[in-house]
Amino acid sequence: MSSKYWLLVPGTLVLGLVLAYANNSPTLVISSDGANEKNVRESLVVSQQHSVKTEVKATKVKPAPQANSPLLTSPLSPIERIRQISDKNGLQQALVNEHDNFKRYPPQNNRIEEAKKDPISQRYAVDERSTQNEEKTFGITIWSDEKFYLANSTVKVFAFLQDANGQKMDGAFSAQLLNTQHQKIMDLNLQDEDNDQVYQASIELISVKEMNGQTGIYKIVVENSQHQIKDALTFTLSKPDISLTGNYHDNITGDGNLLIEAEVEVTSQNRFYVQASLYSATNVPIGITEFAGDLTPGKHWVPLTYAGLMIQDAQETGPYVLEQVSVAKVTMPMQRAPLLKPDYQTESYALDEFSNSPYEP
Numbered sequence: 237m238s239s240k241y242w243l244l245v246p247g248t249l250v251l252g253l254v255l256a257y258a259n260n261s262p263t264l265v266i267s268s269d270g271a272n273e274k275n276v277r278e279s280l281v282v283s284q285q286h287s288v289k290t291e292v293k294a295t296k297v298k299p300a301p302q303a304n305s306p307l308l309t310s311p312l313s314p315i316e317r318i319r320q321i322s323d324k325n326g327l328q329q330a331l332v333n334e335h336d337n338f339k340r341y342p343p344q345n346n347r348i349e350e351a352k353k354d355p356i357s358q359r360y361a362v363d364e365r366s367t368q369n370e371e372k373t374f375g376i377t378i379w380s381d382e383k384f385y386l387a388n389s390t391v392k393v394f395a396f397l398q399d400a401n402g403q404k405m406d407g408a409f410s411a412q413l414l415n416t417q418h419q420k421i422m423d424l425n426l427q428d429e430d431n432d433q434v435y436q437a438s439i440e441l442i443s444v445k446e447m448n449g450q451t452g453i454y455k456i457v458v459e460n461s462q463h464q465i466k467d468a469l470t471f472t473l474s475k476p477d478i479s480l481t482g483n484y485h486d487n488i489t490g491d492g493n494l495l496i497e498a499e500v501e502v503t504s505q506n507r508f509y510v511q512a513s514l515y516s517a518t519n520v521p522i523g524i525t526e527f528a529g530d531l532t533p534g535k536h537w538v539p540l541t542y543a544g545l546m547i548q549d550a551q552e553t554g555p556y557v558l559e560q561v562s563v564a565k566v567t568m569p570m571q572r573a574p575l576l577k578p579d580y581q582t583e584s585y586a587l588d589e590f591s592n593s594p595y596e597p
């Protein structure tokens with residue numbers, strides 16, 4: 237074969253590779269705006285200048301809708317989607333109510349729909365524990381009178397024995413008090429002092445030298461050895477360093493809200509937290525408020541503000557009752573005082589004296 241034919245072979249191979257590349261090239265997507273179409277035309281002109289023709293596939297794409305286009309609509313928020321449900325279940329309705337209340341009142345205020353939903357009552361509710369033996373023929377129920385105690389408080393623990401039908405029975409109980417490291421401090425003997433088949437024991441904390449006023453979570457283990465049933469409860473010994481003096485005064489602010497000022501006495505500088513629930517004189521719950529701030533030793537007036545709209549929503553006229561108060565020193569864990577019930581009543585305010593405007597941040 238002559239040398240000139242050999243020279244044609246590389247050229248043929250190059251031509252084949254170019255054609256293969258052109259046929260497998262990616263599809264070019266052209267937007268409908270003029271700038272991109274111009275770029276494509278220029279690309280095609282440049283391509284046509286080559287000795288090898290390249291086939292270009294183009295696909296038109298609709299432009300994204302502009303801001304003023306009717307196709308562009310804002311998606312509904314999750315709470316609005318729930319609001320549009322015609323037949324809401326209890327949880328869905330509660331979510332809507334909570335969202336609306338949060339927007340209606342200041343952040344420190346929350347409406348109390350019924351007394352059992354009072355956050356203070358829920359926090360201080362004692363834990364009643366029930367345990368059965370392995371055969372489930374007998375059981376014991378135990379509880380204490382409070383959850384939080386001070387160094388000079390008296391702890392009362394109760395227990396009763398019951399059969400498989402839940403009927404109380406006579407029984408014998410022993411108990412042990414354990415410290416924060418779960419070491420035994422003392423033995424307790426529960427007695428049925430009222431002949432009601434409920435057995436109880438008392439601990440005067442100030443007389444327990446092993447505790448020495450040390451704050452923390454303590455445990456009481458209660459046992460009925462006859463039926464081999466054992467359970468335990470805990471309580472917290474606190475040192476909140478804040479207390480109510482019993483002095484209060486109230487007025488309606490210029491914004492149409494109810495302001496109750498409570499005097500407190502502080503024994504050490506720290507950050508403190510106060511939460512208080514407001515009820516009507518007929519014991520209808522209205523709402524809750526809170527205060528948090530740094531206080532120095534001495535006496536201070538703590539502001540407890542209740543939104544006028546929250547009182548309007550309750551549709552209860554005055555006087556109003558400062559039903560429950562929780563005070564605590566902000567530490568880890570929280571040094572919370574026992575539940576306080578000041579039973580303070582405000583002046584007899586009328587509903588129309590309060591603002592009906594929702595909260596604006």
